[in-house]
Amino acid sequence: DIVVTQSPVSLPVTPGEPASISCRSSQSLLHSNGFNYVDWYLQRPGQSPQLLIYLGSNRAAGVPDRFSGSGSGINYTLKISRVEAEDVGIYYCMQALQPPLTFGGGTKVEIK
Amino acid sequence: QGQLAQSGGEVKKPGASVKVSCKGSGFTFTSYGIGWVRQAPGQGLEWMSWISVYNGKTNYVEKFQGRVTMTIDTSTSTVHMELRSLRFDDTAVYYCARDMLPYKTEASYAMDVWGQGTTVIVSS
Numbered sequence: 001d002i003v004v005t006q007s008p009v010s011l012p013v014t015p016g017e018p019a020s021i022s023c024r025s026s027q028s029l030l031h032s033n034g035f036n037y038v039d040w041y042l043q044r045p046g047q048s049p050q051l052l053i054y055l056g057s058n059r060a061a062g063v064p065d066r067f068s069g070s071g072s073g074i075n076y077t078l079k080i081s082r083v084e085a086e087d088v089g090i091y092y093c094m095q096a097l098q099p100p101l102t103f104g105g106g107t108k109v110e111i112k
Numbered sequence: 113q114g115q116l117a118q119s120g121g122e123v124k125k126p127g128a129s130v131k132v133s134c135k136g137s138g139f140t141f142t143s144y145g146i147g148w149v150r151q152a153p154g155q156g157l158e159w160m161s162w163i164s165v166y167n168g169k170t171n172y173v174e175k176f177q178g179r180v181t182m183t184i185d186t187s188t189s190t191v192h193m194e195l196r197s198l199r200f201d202d203t204a205v206y207y208c209a210r211d212m213l214p215y216k217t218e219a220s221y222a223m224d225v226w227g228q229g230t231t232v233i234v235s236s
Binding site for chain 1: 113147149156157158159162171172173174207209212218219220221222223224226227228229
């Protein structure tokens with residue numbers, strides 16, 4: 001199984017400031033079609049997870065453009081250009097290349 | 113966009129079985145796959161299994177194979193996930209989630225529509 005590791009575990013942020021979360025996989029998530037099969041999800045407190053980014057860098061419908069995803073191979077990054085209060089929650093990366101799909105351990109983003 | 117509505121919370125004894133339902137609406141149910149993800153109290157997300165409503169193919173995490181059965185009822189646009197031989201550490205919120213892309217032959221890509229979650233408590 002592909003192991004996915006996220007860092008940091010906790011990320012205190014100041015509203016208006018940028019934030020960055022890293023995700024590393026135990027093997028490349030590059031599909032033969034040229035796309036990187038990594039997704040990012042946000043789980044706000046008390047809610048179901050929601051898809052933010054798919055194929056490494058594509059924002060899901062309705063996701064603000066302050067969220068961006070990048071990376072290739074085994075290293076990926078989720079960036080928030082200017083954190084807003086509504087961005088608090090736990091962020092998960094997930095490898096979507098092959099079953100069993102696997103999530104990183106999560107990064108808890110909270111306001112300072 | 114579509115919606116997934118899950119069945120209500122359950123309390124079960126160790127060794128029992130639980131069946132969680134996931135009803136789709138607002139999309140062509142028979143074209144998509146449905147994945148199951150669980151979250152133990154205070155823990156992260158754990159992908160469990162997947163079934164294609166399109167062609168019936170399934171994928172499982174090895175540890176759940178033999179203990180999880182997924183069934184499809186196209187007449188009600190519902191996927192059921194049964195977990196048997198419940199243990200205390202099966203206490204969790206169970207989510208169903210829809211594939212972002214239709215006609216998939218295995219679990220992959222992204223999940224863009226999520227159910228509200230079903231709390232399963234295993235307690236003696």
